Amino acid sequence: MEMEDKAVKKSLSWLQSIVQGVIGHGLERRVFEGLRVVQAQKGFIRCNLIVPSLASDADGNWHVGAIATLIDIVGGVTIYSVAERVITSVDFSISYYSTARIQEEVEIDAKVLANRGTLTQVVVEIRRKGNGELIALGKQWMASNKLPVSEVSKL
Numbered sequence: 001m002e003m004e005d006k007a008v009k010k011s012l013s014w015l016q017s018i019v020q021g022v023i024g025h026g027l028e029r030r031v032f033e034g035l036r037v038v039q040a041q042k043g044f045i046r047c048n049l050i051v052p053s054l055a056s057d058a059d060g061n062w063h064v065g066a067i068a069t070l071i072d073i074v075g076g077v078t079i080y081s082v083a084e085r086v087i088t089s090v091d092f093s094i095s096y097y098s099t100a101r102i103q104e105e106v107e108i109d110a111k112v113l114a115n116r117g118t119l120t121q122v123v124v125e126i127r128r129k130g131n132g133e134l135i136a137l138g139k140q141w142m143a144s145n146k147l148p149v150s151e152v153s154k155l
Contacts, residue, residue, distance in 0.1 A: 008040055011081040015045075018073060028073065030054040031066045043112035045078045048129065053102050061099040062106075062135075067126065068094055070108065071138035075122040078110035083120055085144035090119070094138045098128070105129035118144050 014023075015037065021029035030052060039046040055066035071094060079087050100106050107129050114121040124138040 005042060007084040008042055008081045010084065011045070011077045012037060012040055014080065015074070015077045028069060031069045032073075040081070043078065043082045043115075045074060045081070045108075045110045047074065047108040048105060049108060050105050051100050051102050056102045060102055062102065062104075064096060067096070067136050068138075071124045071126070071136065072140070074108055074110045075124045075138060075140045076142065078112055078124075079120045079122050079140075079142050079144075082112050082115055083142075083144040087120070087142040087144045089140055090143050091141040092138070093140075094136055096136050097134045100126075100128060100135055106135060120144065 015035075017023045018028050019032045019035050032049075033052040033054065035047050035049045037045060037047050049070075051062045055063055057063040072089065072092065076087055076089075105128075107127050108124065109127075110122055110124045112120060112122050119141055121139070121141050124136075124140070126135045126137075127133060128135060
């Protein structure tokens with residue numbers, strides 16, 4: 001795994017804390033169970049995930065809400081690797097093209113496409129690991145404030 005700088009390390013530490021349930025709610029820990037980061041650099045993160053059984057819908061498919069949670073957080077972590085600031089979603093859309101079954105492996109790619117000062121855009125693609133079929137595509141614009149995470153936690 002590549003790691004360029006301090007911001008990328010902080011981003012990955014934040015993601016790892018969510019995966020382990022140290023921060024966030026129980027929902028995130030269930031959605032991210034088994035997530036593995038395979039590549040990380042400033043503005044790009046690639047992860048693999050075997051869809052956990054706790055993230056299923058009634059039909060045994062990966063729940064769309066779990067997919068949305070994953071896109072939101074992985075996108076935010078990827079933006080943090082560029083902005084190194086606390087971020088808030090200002091525009092968020094997801095297109096669902098297919099679904100994945102529980103215990104199926106997927107690949108998640110998150111890439112920052114635009115950085116306009118306090119506004120940053122990320123696109124998150126989730127694809128079936130075996131054949132590359134697109135499952136979901138999330139687009140998100142996020143705004144960052146001037147405070148680093150350490151300062152916000154004091155508020």
